[in-house]
Each structure stands twice: as structure tokens, then as C-alpha cells.
Amino acid sequence: MSEALIHLTPLDLAVATLLVVAAAGLSIVLGLGIERRLGIAALRTVVQLGLLGLVLERVFAVRKPVFVLAMLGAMIFFAGREAVARSTRRYPGIWMDAWFTMAASCLVVGGVVTQVVVGVEPWYDPQYVIPLLGMILGNSLNGISLALERLLEHLHSRAHEVELFLAFGATRSEALSEPLRTALRTGLIPVVNAMTAAGLVSLPGMMTGQILAGAPPLQAVAYQVVVMFMLAAANAMGSILITFGAARRLVAPDGSLRPGRLQEVGGRGRRRRGV
Amino acid sequence: MEPFLRCGPLSARDGEGRVLFEDQELRLHAGGVTVLEGPSGSGKSTLLRLVSGLVPARGVRRELQGRAHGRASLPRWRSVVTLMAQDAPVLPGSLRWNLEFPYGLRNAAGRSFDEGRAREILEAVGLGGIAMERGAGTLSGGERHRLALARALLWDPPVLLADEPFSGLDPDMAFRCAELLVEHAARPDRAVLAVLHDPSLGMGRARRLRLAGGRLEAA
Numbered sequence: 001m002s003e004a005l006i007h008l009t010p011l012d013l014a015v016a017t018l019l020v021v022a023a024a025g026l027s028i029v030l031g032l033g034i035e036r037r038l039g040i041a042a043l044r045t046v047v048q049l050g051l052l053g054l055v056l057e058r059v060f061a062v063r064k065p066v067f068v069l070a071m072l073g074a075m076i077f078f079a080g081r082e083a084v085a086r087s088t089r090r091y092p093g094i095w096m097d098a099w100f101t102m103a104a105s106c107l108v109v110g111g112v113v114t115q116v117v118v119g120v121e122p123w124y125d126p127q128y129v130i131p132l133l134g135m136i137l138g139n140s141l142n143g144i145s146l147a148l149e150r151l152l153e154h155l156h157s158r159a160h161e162v163e164l165f166l167a168f169g170a171t172r173s174e175a176l177s178e179p180l181r182t183a184l185r186t187g188l189i190p191v192v193n194a195m196t197a198a199g200l201v202s203l204p205g206m207m208t209g210q211i212l213a214g215a216p217p218l219q220a221v222a223y224q225v226v227v228m229f230m231l232a233a234a235n236a237m238g239s240i241l242i243t244f245g246a247a248r249r250l251v252a253p254d255g256s257l258r259p260g261r262l263q264e265v266g267g268r269g270r271r272r273r274g275v
Numbered sequence: 276m277e278p279f280l281r282c283g284p285l286s287a288r289d290g291e292g293r294v295l296f297e298d299q300e301l302r303l304h305a306g307g308v309t310v311l312e313g314p315s316g317s318g319k320s321t322l323l324r325l326v327s328g329l330v331p332a333r334g335v336r337r338e339l340q341g342r343a344h345g346r347a348s349l350p351r352w353r354s355v356v357t358l359m360a361q362d363a364p365v366l367p368g369s370l371r372w373n374l375e376f377p378y379g380l381r382n383a384a385g386r387s388f389d390e391g392r393a394r395e396i397l398e399a400v401g402l403g404g405i406a407m408e409r410g411a412g413t414l415s416g417g418e419r420h421r422l423a424l425a426r427a428l429l430w431d432p433p434v435l436l437a438d439e440p441f442s443g444l445d446p447d448m449a450f451r452c453a454e455l456l457v458e459h460a461a462r463p464d465r466a467v468l469a470v471l472h473d474p475s476l477g478m479g480r481a482r483r484l485r486l487a488g489g490r491l492e493a494a
Binding site: 161163164165170172257258 | 327330346347349350351353354358359360362365376377381430
């Protein structure tokens with residue numbers, strides 16, 4: 001597939017830069033006042049992706065499991081941190097729950113896909129393991145933070161409903177059944193939407209990339225289907241883990257609420273929901 | 276005489292960490308309403324919530340008719356010592372669902388929702404004119420309190436802990452609801468502990484407990 005690949009030169013990148021500059025120019029002409037943020041964002045894209053590229057080149061070149069695992073560890077760390085940062089409420093233990101959720105859903109689902117479905121040889125081959133697991137982390141992060149936010153919001157603003165159930169003899173799982181169901185449904189909406197619209201409204205990013213890289217379209221489709229199912233599983237598993245983890249900490253086993261443990265913070269939930 | 280319900284030691288602090296009461300014991304006798312009095316801020320609501328086990332507390336012994344309930348069986352305890360919380364919480368959904376949901380719980384132990392009885396009670400609290408399918412969210416504050424009372428009377432637990440059950444009701448309706456509660460509690464195997472906005476309302480023959488200065492005593 002490499003014969004179809006057109007290499008990008010620094011000149012090509014410079015031309016592409018003109019596109020961002022043009023967008024910034026438009027902002028100045030129309031007085032949108034967004035040119036500064038656009039510039040910073042463009043710079044961050046170049047620096048962050050550049051660094052990632054350098055790290056990946058290195059990890060790909062060395063091909064040692066310890067480097068792959070270290071990189072995965074760092075990715076899980078940042079994904080967990082981002083999940084908590086997006087939440088407008090916190091509770092003691094939220095960091096552990098977020099990291100555990102990220103690690104478990106990414107490693108279990110990613111493990112099945114790379115080791116069983118794709119059958120990567122050797123098992124740690126960074127060319128497959130890192131992009132696939134990275135996609136799982138980045139995507140399930142959305143579902144996980146939506147589910148978490150929804151559950152914490154429910155336990156805060158609708159605590160009296162949960163308590164009403166408890167007051168009439170509901171067990172913890174009975175009282176939490178409705179909040180958990182709503183939270184899980186919310187967490188699964190993005191991936192269900194993505195699967196529904198796939199190929200009709202949007203050409204999925206990974207498939208686009210493979211086609212650009214010269215892969216036969218049907219092979220790209222096969223990979224995209226695997227990826228979609230993988231993301232659905234990771235979102236489901238992650239949402240379940242994070243909501244059950246949070247519920248376990250906020251409601252005692254005997255069914256007494258611990259609302260004092262829930263604290264409101266700024267959070268970035270509303271602003272950052274893009275892919 | 277052995278009390279119907281015994282619960283203690285009960286201790287609580289307010290939001291700033293000051294002691295509201297410490298090592299107090301609640302004893303309720305069957306067959307009647309017991310009114311819990313006390314200055315505002317003395318911890319009456321907290322005491323009710325402690326007894327029901329909705330706030331975490333250690334070392335509280337809960338006994339009903341001489342039978343102890345451990346921590347593990349708190350949900351079972353709450354199904355027989357049921358709290359009517361302040362502000363009459365309702366669930367989104369119909370009136371029917373608000374009355375029916377407790378019967379779907381494991382601790383309902385096979386009891387089933389009696390629609391005929393539900394209608395009788397709704398009639399008695401003055402909600403007979405409202406369709407069972409109407410959304411509970413559309414009820415006024417006073418109607419919500421009456422719905423909460425209807426739910427509690429229908430559930431008919433051995434012990435009812437009622438936290439300001441008649442607030443937001445006009446005097447006539449409040450009196451009517453108070454009579455219902457007294458009638459409910461008059462049976463030999465029932466007890467009601469009530470915190471009332473107006474402790475004199477229709478409760479002439481009720482026993483009285485007073486929570487003041489950190490002590491719970493007969494008034």
C-alpha cells in the first residue's frame with residue numbers, strides 16, 4: 001500500500017498553515033476576536049502532535065514491550081485525569097475510580113481486539129496496539145464522563161427521590177437502579193449515534209485515514225467495523241465501571257446516602273465535548 | 276412496659292459540628308401518635324432520619340417489638356419503620372406510580388398494591404377528584420403533602436416517622452389529615468412519631484416527647 005502514499009513535505013505543511021492563517025484573517029476582518037485562541041490552538045496542535053510523532057517514531061523503532069506499556073500507562077493516566085477534569089462534581093476516590101475505569105475498559109477491550117480479533121504479532125506491536133488503544137481511550141472518555149456527570153447530577157439534584165425509595169425499604173441496588181440506568185443510557189448515546197450515522201453522515205476518521213494511506217476500501221471498512229464495536233464495548237464497560245464505582249462510594253451498603261461526599265467544582269463538562 | 280420501638284443511643288451534630296444531642300434513646304409505645312416537640316434547630320428532623328437509618332450512624336441499636344435489626348437489615352427496618360420526609364418528596368411519573376412503587380421492592384415481601392384501598396385513601400385526603408394517571412409533578416405543594424400522607428397510610432407500616440406531614444395545608448385540611456393519622460395510629464400494633472408545625476393541631480390525646488438542650492424527654 002506504500003506505493004500509493006504521497007509524502008507530505010515541510011512545504012506542504014506551510015501551505016496548510018495558510019488555511020489557518022486565512023481563518024484567523026477572517027476572524028480579524030469580521031471582528032470575531034477568536035484569532036488569538038485560534039493561533040494558540042493551532043500552535044498546540046503542532047507541538048502536541050509533533051511530540052507525539054517523535055515519541056511514536058521512537059517507540060516504533062525500538063519495539064520493546066516496556067516502552068509500549070509505559071506509553072499506554074501514560075495514556076491511561078491522562079485519560080483518567082481528563083475524565084475527572086470534565087466532571088462538575090467530585091467525591092473522594094473519584095481519581096482512583098477514573099483511572100481504574102480507563103485502565104480496565106481499555107486493557108480488556110483493547111486486549112481482545114489486538115490479541116484475538118486482529119491477532120497482532122508480537123503481542124505488543126506498537127503500530128497496532130498504540131493507535132487502537134488510544135482510540136478506545138479517547139472515545140470511551142466521552143461516554144464515561146457523560147455517564148459520570150449524569151449520575152452525580154442525579155444523586156445531587158434528585159437525592160430526595162433516591163431517599164424516598166430508601167425510606168420505603170429499598171435496598172441500595174433498588175434505590176440506585178433508576179439513576180444508574182439513566183446514567184448508562186446517557187453514556188452510550190455518543191457511540192450509538194456514531195454507529196447510526198457511520199458512513200451516511202460522516203466518513204469515520206480512521207477509515208478515511210486508511211483510505212488516504214492506500215488501503216483497499218473494503219479492508220478499511222472491515223477495520224472500521226471492528227473499531228466501532230470495540231468502541232461500543234469500551235463505552236459500555238467504562239460507563240458501567242465508573243457509575244457503579246461512584247454509586248458505591250456515595251451510597252453506603254446499608255443504603256444511607258453520603259451527600260456530604262459530593263462536592264461541586266468548576267469542571268469543563270459543558271465546554272469540551274468534541275471528539 | 277416494654278416499648279414497641281426502642282432506638283439508641285442517638286447522637287447528632289449540626290453542620291458546624293456542635294452537638295445537637297448525645298446518647299439519647301427513643302422509646303415509642305404502640306397505639307397512638309407521639310408528638311416530638313422542641314425548638315427549631317434542636318435536631319427533630321435529624322432524630323427522625325437517624326431512627327430510620329437514612330443518615331449513617333454507628334452503634335445504634337434498633338428494636339421493634341423486642342426484635343433487634345442489625346445494620347445489614349436496615350432496608351428491611353425502613354420498610355417497617357418508614358420515614359415520611361419533610362417537604363413531601365414525589366417521584367416523576369403518575370400518582371399511581373407514586374403510591375405503587377414500594378410494592379415492587381424486595382422488602383415488600385409479597386404485599387401487593389390495593390387499588391381500591393388507594394382510591395379510598397386518596398378520597399379521604401381530598402385527592403379523590405384527581406386521576407391516578409395524572410403526573411405527580413403537576414400537583415401543588417399542599418397536594419404533594421397529601422399524596423405523601425396517602426402513600427404512607429396505604430403502606431401502613433408498624434411505625435411511621437412523619438416529619439411535618441401537614442405543612443402547606445389549609446387549617447381545615449390539616450385537621451382532617453391529622454384525624455386520619457390519629458385514627459391510623461390508634462390500633463394496638465401501630466405507632467406514629469410526628470414532628471408538627473403546629474403541635475396542638477388535632478393531637479389533644481397524643482403522647483409528647485420534647486427534644487431540647489440535647490435531651491429527649493417526656494413532655
